[in-house]
Amino acid sequence: MHYFDLKDGVLHAEGVSLETLAASVGTPTYVYSSATLRRHYGLLREACDAHKSALGEALIAFAVKANSNLSVLATLAKLGCGADTVSEGEIRRALAVGIPGERIIFSGVGKTDAELAFAIEQGVRQINVESSAELDRLIAVAAEKSASPAIAIRVNPKIGAGGHAKITTGGAGDKFGVPVEEAMALYARASAAPHVTPVGLACHIGSQITDLAPLEAAFRVLRQMTEDLRAEGHSVTRLDLGGGLGVPYYGEAATPAPAEYVAMAARVLDGLNVEAAFEPGRLMAANAGVLLSRVIQVNERTDGRRFLVLDAAMNDLMRPALYDAFHDLKPVRPVAGEALPYDVVGPVCETGDTFARDRDLPPLKAGDLVVFMSAGAYGAVMSGEYNTRPLAAEALVDGDRSAVIRPRPTYDEMFAREPMADWLQT
Numbered sequence: 360m361h362y363f364d365l366k367d368g369v370l371h372a373e374g375v376s377l378e379t380l381a382a383s384v385g386t387p388t389y390v391y392s393s394a395t396l397r398r399h400y401g402l403l404r405e406a407c408d409a410h411k412s413a414l415g416e417a418l419i420a421f422a423v424k425a426n427s428n429l430s431v432l433a434t435l436a437k438l439g440c441g442a443d444t445v446s447e448g449e450i451r452r453a454l455a456v457g458i459p460g461e462r463i464i465f466s467g468v469g470k471t472d473a474e475l476a477f478a479i480e481q482g483v484r485q486i487n488v489e490s491s492a493e494l495d496r497l498i499a500v501a502a503e504k505s506a507s508p509a510i511a512i513r514v515n516p517k518i519g520a521g522g523h524a525k526i527t528t529g530g531a532g533d534k535f536g537v538p539v540e541e542a543m544a545l546y547a548r549a550s551a552a553p554h555v556t557p558v559g560l561a562c563h564i565g566s567q568i569t570d571l572a573p574l575e576a577a578f579r580v581l582r583q584m585t586e587d588l589r590a591e592g593h594s595v596t597r598l599d600l601g602g603g604l605g606v607p608y609y610g611e612a613a614t615p616a617p618a619e620y621v622a623m624a625a626r627v628l629d630g631l632n633v634e635a636a637f638e639p640g641r642l643m644a645a646n647a648g649v650l651l652s653r654v655i656q657v658n659e660r661t662d663g664r665r666f667l668v669l670d671a672a673m674n675d676l677m678r679p680a681l682y683d684a685f686h687d688l689k690p691v692r693p694v695a696g697e698a699l700p701y702d703v704v705g706p707v708c709e710t711g712d713t714f715a716r717d718r719d720l721p722p723l724k725a726g727d728l729v730v731f732m733s734a735g736a737y738g739a740v741m742s743g744e745y746n747t748r749p750l751a752a753e754a755l756v757d758g759d760r761s762a763v764i765r766p767r768p769t770y771d772e773m774f775a776r777e778p779m780a781d782w783l784q785t
């Protein structure tokens with residue numbers, strides 16, 4: 360569900376015409392809808408609140424990695440949303456928009472000592488420990504600060520799931536977390552150790568998961584472990600269920616509704632008396648954003664191939680190049696005429712810079728505006744300046760208002776980040 364709709368024959372983000380926005384901000388530009396972000400958070404919040412008896416005061420911690428723009432985070436922060444973070448930088452972003460430490464979870468497979476120290480200083484809600492080696496380092500860092508931060512042990516349940524092998528995280532061979540038996544031992548060790556306070560378990564098995572079954576299986580593992588740990592005399596009060604629920608990139612393809620997902624979690628955890636946390640990233644942000652781009656030209660070759668060359672490229676939206684991901688492409692002003700197969704490409708100098716092959720689209724021409732749908736998660740955050748292409752701008756819409764929330768850098772600004780070695784300055 361999102362708020363990008365046709366009005367008076369032009370695609371709008373809520374009350375703002377994307378044609379008008381393109382004229383003022385230029386292209387390529389990511390455009391986000393506040394109402395969509397609010398709606399997604401609201402649906403999850405409502406579902407959690409309906410299951411308080413099973414999930415406690417569940418924390419919804421937005422996975423900042425999905426979209427870390429400060430205005431996007433601030434929109435969610437105002438609703439009471441927490442943050443799932445994986446670096447000092449992400450913790451700083453969450454704090455900068457007013458998300459209190461008590462609503463910040465610090466996850467990640469390779470946190471440095473400095474990052475652990477920073478997280479402790481900021482009083483984050485919990486640090487998700489992913490390995491025995493990390494537990495040792497955390498204890499040492501916390502000892503220096505005479506602190507005893509709350510931790511959860513991240514379990515690798517050997518249940519991998521997700522839209523692509525590269526975004527599956529819970530499989531046996533994946534680098535994340537520790538297997539069940541090791542997690543049990545680690546929990547016991549942490550319980551006996553000074554300077555850490557184990558409060559629970561965490562897992563996150565993958566991303567763009569479109570079937571609840573693997574998630575349910577993973578949650579059942581957490582439940583069993585909780586019971587076993589308690590039987591051994593340990594206190595377990597929180598379960599961090601990770602993120603991972605998929606979104607309907609293809610339009611019609613059914614994905615489980617947030618309410619069904621939360622109801623399933625509540626069913627699995629019922630009677631356990633724990634406080635749950637969810638770490639949704641894609642679910643909150645994907646359909647809340649589009650990448651607005653202009654057609655540079657159409658290359659019709661004599662061999663019959665037809666290339667739609669856009670001013671957006673793989674450096675702006677990496678997902679198709681990295682994961683063969685599908686993003687629906689829509690003209691901002693519907694075009695009459697029979698659909699034709701296009702290869703949709705950007706100007707970057709490699710064949711990987713292909714968004715789609717043989718995509719049926721209406722006859723488009725140079726200057727037309729198009730949008731990639733569902734680009735609000737893992738879009739701008741993964742962009743770069745390959746081919747010295749300035750980072751795409753980002754804009755936020757709220758009703759009839761719009762604001763540029765990350766301007767496109769000028770070339771001077773880009774070059775200023777690269778001070779010339781002093782011996783080359785003459």
Ligand code: LLP
Binds near residue numbers: 466642736
């Ligand atoms: N929690 C943890 C510990 C994670 O590693 C992730 C995502 C999430 C939560 C949020 O997952 P979500 O609800 O968004 O599925 N760049 C890839 C996705 C990578 C996801 C990595 N971890 C893509 O563009 O598809």
